[in-house]
Structure formats: structure tokens, C-alpha cells
Ligand SMILES: Nc1ncnc2c1ncn2[C@@H]1O[C@H](COP(=O)(O)OP(=O)(O)OP(=O)(O)O)[C@@H](O)[C@H]1O
């Protein structure tokens with residue numbers, strides 16, 4: 001915490017860090033954990049400077065902290081906001097100890113002497129007022145108002161005689177905020193008895209008002225919080241949690257747009273933006289929207305858009321890539337395809353105009369074109385409105401994450417609300433769908449569990465449609481042979497048990513446990529998150545594919561069995577044997593299909609799949625047995641059927657044939673898809689497999705290629721050589737080994753880089769070059785002597801995404817990660 005007491009302490013007294021922390025031993029009630037370095041401040045307190053004393057008195061009186069004194073001198077504070085806790089603790093250490101409060105009094109110990117203040121009123125803090133005040137009568141009987149709050153609001157309410165002090169304090173506040181500290185301004189006002197009495201009456205009336213009570217109270221508060229005297233300012237460091245920049249970086253790579261909505265002032269918010277790497281010095285431009293009128297805000301937004309469009313035109317000259325970028329995909333705005341990195345910082349008062357009906361779209365367009373958006377000094381309602389705006393116009397899923405009560409409305413508005421449990425109370429946690437204590441857990445929530453959950457749901461749905469169509473459509477084909485008499489193909493008990501016993505548990509196990517790639521890989525390759533955003537795993541196309549597969553299966557099941565029975569191959573030509581054959585084929589085919597769909601096998605998956613098939617046979621044999629028929633002759637009419645039918649080898653051949661005809665096309669289709677158009681998850685899985693097989697000696701080489709075509713790739717080096725390539729490029733093929741993904745020249749220089757790093761020849765290098773396409777011929781020549789285990793140079797980020805514009809700026813980065 002930094003403190004500045006105006007008038008008494010100049011900027012030179014604000015020493016951030018001295019080697020020797022202050023000695024608070026003069027104060028028996030000081031908190032031993034409190035560390036402070038500004039000796040001048042302590043001196044000022046000790047010599048009794050009135051302004052300094054008043055400054056700390058304000059900190060000890062103007063708050064909502066509760067105290068607990070376990071034994072003499074053992075004080076514990078319970079603060080709703082950690083900032084308030086820090087300020088009251090600072091006052092305590094400097095000799096102004098807050099000891100206890102009752103509804104009408106506050107007891108302090110001021111420089112060793114007890115002092116009880118009569119608490120006349122508390123003018124509560126809220127996110128619109130952004131300040132709080134207390135009115136107290138001091139032991140001498142004087143009434144004084146103490147106020148602390150956001151600088152912008154307090155400056156407007158100071159007495160004009162504070163002008164010089166305000167100027168100095170503004171400089172200091174900007175300096176603090178520039179360092180990313182959260183600042184507060186402190187002020188006081190002496191009140192006459194009569195003045196307070198009159199105001200108190202108005203307050204009583206306002207607090208008893210039935211309608212518009214909040215507004216009336218705010219107006220009455222406003223009346224008294226005027227012409228105050230500036231006392232000083234405080235600045236508190238709100239440390240970023242561990243892993244925040246990394247999490248933001250990884251989520252950005254996963255194509256997740258991140259907007260920061262904060263109540264902090266602009267300078268603090270911008271500084272935090274830089275420290276969490278949302279804003280960087282490499283950005284083309286950061287637009288600040290600070291207009292106070294509708295016209296100004298509209299103008300600033302327009303200028304920002306124009307600049308972005310201009311850059312598109314300038315950069316676009318002659319580069320087909322740019323042209324491609326200028327023709328954005330259907331449904332998206334031209335601005336969203338803008339090259340370059342821009343950021344938008346908008347203030348709360350400007351945001352109020354930007355969110356008006358006639359400007360909201362302009363604001364959204366501009367903001368969406370920017371890589372980073374920071375809205376500062378926003379109220380909780382505005383936070384919710386921004387989320388609402390995105391929900392209204394973008395087909396996007398919104399997630400709001402916050403820790404304080406001021407984030408509740410936004411958490412509730414967003415599709416997914418996440419609360420961080422910390423020192424800011426539990427309101428955010430109670431309002432949220434998910435809760436954790438560290439921001440960095442967000443990456444696991446989204447990239448691992450969110451991804452898996454989407455995958456599982458999609459697979460579950462696809463399989464569900466498939467198995468039901470395969471089951472039901474058989475009746476339709478049968479209808480042509482039974483004159484659509486509504487006779488069912490299957491035994492009635494099979495119809496009842498098919499969905500609830502024979503095929504439910506395997507798909508449930510898949511829906512619970514399935515994974516396509518392990519969690520570590522999900523975090524390493526954030527691009528894996530994209531299929532979910534693009535709805536690739538379950539959409540109309542996928543739906544129709546499942547249905548088509550289901551219908552195809554039903555055709556095969558029915559007509560293969562029909563063909564066999566019609567030719568009398570089985571010497572069984574009865575309806576019941578046919579029913580058993582089709583039903584058995586169906587259960588086996590859908591079980592094989594779920595086995596094919598299951599990407600992650602656990603003992604439970606095995607148990608459920610084998611168990612379901614075993615259960616089918618067990619139940620069928622039981623129901624077709626003489627025993628049950630003897631007890632319920634009218635119920636179990638298929639007596640002896642299973643035993644007879646399944647004793648025929650031809651029936652088993654029929655079942656086998658149906659299964660093969662159903663499954664082979666699926667396997668072929670999947671294989672071709674994997675080979676011709678692999679998804680990133682396929683490639684990652686494949687890498688995993690290869691890695692397991694090759695048992696690498698712990699070294700993996702990651703190459704992030706930055707090429708003019710904006711392709712990026714990774715090559716893995718095992719001890720024997722390059723394994724394979726993972727790429728996010730469009731036309732990559734799994735079979736095209738590492739270097740063909742890069743242009744020949746690029747590969748050459750890339751390999752050259754490696755060669756420089758280590759000069760020994762490796763036979764594996766030739767192995768790589770053998771897989772190089774003509775495009776990579778130059779590379780293959782060079783790669784004759786490439787050393788594959790490059791020396792350790794430190795790891796790059798988790799994935800390569802950035803690209804330098806233009807073919808001339810082809811660069812490669814090599815890093816070896818253990
Ligand atoms: N207890 C308080 N007393 C007086 N002023 C306060 C108090 N708490 C916050 N403020 C002022 O009100 C402003 C808005 O607070 P708010 O809680 O809306 O946002 P924040 O805590 O600054 O940021 P975030 O939105 O990131 O939580 C703060 O920046 C601060 O200047």
C-alpha cells in the first residue's frame with residue numbers, strides 16, 4: 001500500500017522501497033505482518049502533523065470492517081473488501097487503531113489514547129457512487145464527514161480552494177495508477193450542528209420513502225458530500241494471481257475473445273492489461289474512447305474504425321492474402337477480418353453512450369475488430385449490459401468470470417458464469433455456475449473439461465440417433481412385406497429392453513469418460529478448442545450423417561437376413577427365427593459401433609459393452625426358455641426360438657455378414673477422413689501414439705514455422721529423427737512428413753538453423769528428407785546432415801500461432817522442451 005498525505009508530504013516522501021522496513025514497535029497494537037518502507041510518513045505521524053493524523057483517522061473511521069478482540073491487543077479484522085482491510089490495518093500500525101464498533105459508536109485508540117466517536121450516519125458505498133462516507137461526532141463534540149472513494153468522483157466534490165493540491169495529487173495518482181495500483185482519494189468536511197440536523201431530517205424522509213428510495217437516498221448523500229477538503233490518496237497493489245497472463249495467452253490462441261470489464265480507473269486498468277499481456281507494445285494501436293457526449297463517443301468510435309479500415313487498404317496492396325482477408329466469411333463483418341492488432345479502451349461514461357440503442361452496434365463492431373477490449377470505471381449494470389450486447393448480436397457463447405459482488409449481474413447474464421472464491425466475499429460464487437479459487441483454472445475448465453464435455457455430448461447424441469434409426473427403420477422395411485399391418489419385427493420384450501438395457505450403458509460410459517486427446521495435449525494445443533466454437537462435431541450435416549448411417553444399418557440388417565431366409569439357406573423360414581436373427585445382428589452391430597466410437601477405454605467401458613451383449617443373450621435365452629413359458633404361457637410366445645435359431649451356423653454367418661457390411665464402410669470412411677482430411681485432434685492423437693511407440697528419450701523439438709502463408713506447424717524429434725508434423729494449416733496431410741508443410745525455402749533455412757545449432761550428422765535426417773514433397777526438395781538437400789537434437793534454448797509458448805506478414809519475413813523458431 002502507498003499513502004500520500006497532501007500538503008504535508010511531497011512526492012519525494014513517497015519512497016516505494018527502502019531497504020529498511022518501518023519499525024512499529026512504539027505501537028503495541030500494530031500488526032506484526034505489516035511492512036511499510038516510507039520513513040517520512042512515520043515521522044510525520046510521530047511529530048503529530050495534523051493532516052497526517054486526520055488522514056489515518058479517516059482510514060480508521062470510514063469503512064465497514066468489523067473487529068474482533070480475542071484478548072488484550074489481539075485484534076482481528078473482518079473486511080468485505082481486501083482493500084478496506086489493508087487500509088484499516090495500515091491505520092492501525094501507524095497508531096490509529098480501530099478497536100470496535102457499535103451501531104452508534106466507533107472506538108479507536110489514537111496514538112495510545114482511547115477515543116470514542118459517535119457514529120451519526122454511514123453513507124454507504126455502492127458501485128454507482130463509487131465512494132463511501134461516515135459522519136461522526138468526535139470526542140470534543142465537533143461533527144465531521146469523512147469520505148473516501150474514486151478520484152474522478154471525489155475531485156468533482158472538493159472545495160475550489162483545493163485546486164493546487166488537486167493538481168499535485170492528480171499527478172501522484174496518475175503515477176500510482178500507471179504502476180497498476182488501485183487508488184482512492186480521501187477527503188473530509190466539517191459540519192455545523194444545524195446543517196447536520198437539517199440534512200439528517202431529509203435523510204430520514206428519504207430512507208422512509210416507499211418508491212425510488214435508492215435514488216432519493218443517493219440525492220440526499222450527494223447534498224452533503226460537497227465542498228470537501230482533500231486529505232490525501234492511497235494506492236493499493238491488487239496483485240494478479242499466478243498464471244493470469246499465461247491463461248489469457250492460451251485462451252486467445254484458442255480463439256476465445258477476452259474483454260476486461262473493471263471498475264478500476266483507466267490508467268490502472270491499462271496497466272493491468274499490460275501486465276496480463278492483453279495489451280502489448282507490439283500492438284498496432286490502442287484506441288482510447290473517453291468522450292463525454294454522444295457525439296464525441298460516436299466520433300471516436302468512427303475514427304477507430306476508419307483507422308483499422310485504412311490499415312487494411314494500405315497493407316492489402318498487392319498481397320492476395322490481404323484480399324482474401326478483405327472478403328470475410330458470410331455473416332461476419334469486414335472489420336473482423338482486419339489485419340494488425342488493435343485494442344480498445346473505453347471509459348464508463350463513454351460506455352453509457354456507446355450502449356445506447358443507436359450506437360451499440362457501432363460499438364460492438366469496433367470492439368470485435370480489436371484484439372483486446374478493456375472497459376474501465378464501469379458499473380455492475382454496465383458489465384451486464386456489455387455481456388447482453390454480445391449475446392444479442394453475436395452468435396457467441398459468453399462466459400463471465402469475476403470475484404466480487406459487482407460482478408454478480410454480469411455472471412448471471414452470461415451463458416456461463418464463473419465465480420472466483422477469494423477475499424471479495426461469496427456473492428460471485430453464489431451466483432455462478434462454476435467456482436474455483438484461481439483464475440488459471442479457467443484454462444482447464446474450458447480447454448480440457450469444456451472440450452471433453454462438448455465432445456462427449458456430440459458423440460452421445462450422434463450415437464443415440466444412429467442406434468434408434470437402425471432399430472426403428474427395420475420396421476419400415478418390414479412393412480413392405482407384412483402389408484404395413486403394424487406387426488413388429490422384434491419380440492415385444494426386445495423392443496422394451498433395447499433402449500433401456502441392451503444399448504444404454506455403453507453410450508452412457510462413453511458420454512462420461514470419453515476423451516479424444518489427453519488433458520495435457522488439450523492445454524498444449526489450444527486450437528483443439530476451435531471445433532466446438534464452429535459447431536463442427538454436431539450440426540445439421542453430422543445429424544444427417546448419423547441418420548443416414550442408421551438407415552443404412554437398418555437396410556443391411558433387414559435385407560441381408562431377408563435374403564438369407566428367403567433363399568431358405570438356414571432351413572428356418574419362420575417369422576420368429578427371422579426376428580431373433582435381426583435383433584441379434586442389431587445388438588452386435590450397435591455394440592461394435594460404440595466400440596469404434598469410444599476413444600478412451602476404461603474398465604467400465606469394457607464392462608458395459610461386453611455386459612450389454614451378454615445381458616442380451618442371457619435375457620433372450622431366459623425368455624425363450626420353457627420355464628418362463630410354463631409360468632406365463634401368454635406372455636412369452638417365442639418359446640425355444642433362440643436356442644433353435646442360434647444353433648444354426650448359417651444364422652451366425654448372417655449376423656457376421658450383416659455386421660461386416662454395416663461396419664466396413666464406416667471404418668473405410670473414417671480411415672479415409674483421417675488420412676485425407678485429418679482434424680487437429682487426429683493428428684495430436686497420432687503424435688501421441690507415435691511418441692509412445694518410439695519411446696522418445698525425453699527430448700521433443702518444437703518448430704514453430706512462421707511463413708508467408710501463415711501456416712504454423714510442429715515437428716517432433718525423437719532420438720531417431722522427426723516423427724511427424726502437426727499443423728493447423730488448411731491443406732495439410734498427415735502423411736506429409738514434417739518439412740513439406742513449409743515452403744522449400746523456409747524448410748531449408750529452418751534446417752540450416754538446426755545444423756548451426758549442432759554439427760553432427762544424423763541418419764534420421766535422411767529419413768525425414770525422404771518424406772519431403774517436391775515443394776520441399778531444397779529442404780531435403782540441405783537436410784542431409786541435419787542434427788536432430790538441438791541444444792536447449794528454452795521453450796516457446798504452448799503453441800505457435802503468430803505469423804509474420806509477407807513471404808520475406810519467414811522466420812523459424814526452434815526450441816527444445818523436455
Ligand atoms: N470500500 C470502498 N470505499 C470507497 N470507495 C471504494 C470502495 N471500494 C471501491 N471503491 C471505489 O469504487 C470503485 C469501483 O469499485 P468496484 O468494486 O465497482 O470496482 P473495482 O473493485 O475497482 O474493480 P473490479 O470491477 O475489478 O472489481 C473502485 O475503483 C474504487 O475507486
Ligand SMILES: [Mg+2]
Pocket residue numbers: 263404406
Ligand atoms: Mg471489486
